[in-house]
Amino acid sequence: MILPILAYGCNVLRQHCHNIEPDFPNLDDLISSMWETMYNANGCGLAAPQIGQCINLFVVDSKSTYESYDPAEQAQNFEAGDTGIVETFVNARIMSRSERVWAQEEGCLSIPGLDGLVTRNWAITIEYQDQSFEKQIKSFAGKTARMIQHEYDHTQGILYLDYLKPLKRQLMESKLKKLAKGYVKPNYPMKFVKD
Structure with missing residues (x-):
């Protein structure tokens, strides 16, 4: 089911998220909906607070990003042998x-139409559980690590805006205020503070 994505200004986007147990109600349905x-919003990642x-x-x-790049872009954004991931992180x-x-432009489905230059770590090691609640400890680099850090930040109440100069x-402030009030027309369902 396609869910509305919360826009900048909604309180839950600034909250520190809590861990869950395998008996979390309707978890598989929730992940499927995420x-x-x-994909409906043409995104490459989504965190639970955004819904x-x-x-x-x-x-x-x-993986979709890797496949959309030409070989030069792949070499610049991904380490050798890394063709991207499609993964759930619990x-x-x-x-x-x-x-x-390394610095790259980033955007966010909760902040449509705006982006900014964000410096992130090239590589990370992350501990998580997969959708089956199997424990994983993996290292990621390049674009994959960037996407993970962006979504992980959402679970910590952090937005990419917090890294901008x-x-x-x-310069973005007036646009952000308009966005929070719903004065934007994204091509996917959104929920605004006023809703």
């Missing part, structure tokens, strides 16, 4: 981050 909602659930859960598809915790960092953030 994938459907994400109003304050739980430590997100989905990431970097109760995730980033354990370590590389010293190497003060001047860039200031």
